[in-house]
Amino acid sequence: MKALQAILDxxxxxxxxxxxxxxxxxxxxxxxxxxxxxxxxxxxxxxLVSAGILLMLVRLLANHLHIAAFKYDRHRAxxxxxxxxxDLYEKRQAFRSNRNKGSYSEEEAEIPN
Incomplete structure (x- = not known):
């Protein structure tokens, strides 16, 4: 796309x-x-005027496509x-839940019945 824009410019x-x-x-x-x-x-x-108008329209279309590609890439990112x-949130929740289970079981083991 950059090569096309450079050629059009x-x-x-x-x-x-x-x-x-x-x-x-x-x-x-x-x-x-x-x-x-x-x-x-x-x-x-x-x-010459028609060729200039056509050239500018093609350049405008190429710029529009380039901007649309940037927006799509930003959306994907x-x-x-x-x-x-x-994923990070789920891993933190799983880690906290495992840590809490481990601390409760240790505390329960220390408490005499």
């Missing part, structure tokens, strides 16, 4: 840099994409902790 960064360079006219869309008319330029910008606490 890198893709978003590269996409953002490309769009900024394209919008500031450092890169010329006419020479890069061989655009002849303004209609083709408009279609290019629509495609909490269940494990609760089970260990229950």
């Amino acid at each position: 890198l893709s978003v960064l590269v996409y953002t840099i490309f769009i900024v360079l394209l919008l500031t006219s450092v890169l010329d869309e006419n020479t890069i994409f061989a655009i002849d008319s303004e209609n083709q330029a408009l279609i290019l910008y629509k495609i 909490q269940l494990t902790i609760n089970n260990l606490k229950a």
Whole structure:
């Protein structure tokens, strides 16, 4: 999951840099994409916006899945902790009950009838 997030973060960064360079006219869309008319330029910008939206949605979905995995892992860890606490409680109760049985039997042995 971390590798997917790293790839998506890198893709978003590269996409953002490309769009900024394209919008500031450092890169010329006419020479890069061989655009002849303004209609083709408009279609290019629509495609770039659509690709950006899709990239952000995929990144959002990956982040949501990553958070859900963390919540699930935390839930599983909490269940494990609760089970260990229950086992410890049962062992303490058994130890106390055995210790109390042993002390009563010793006391009863000392008391003459």
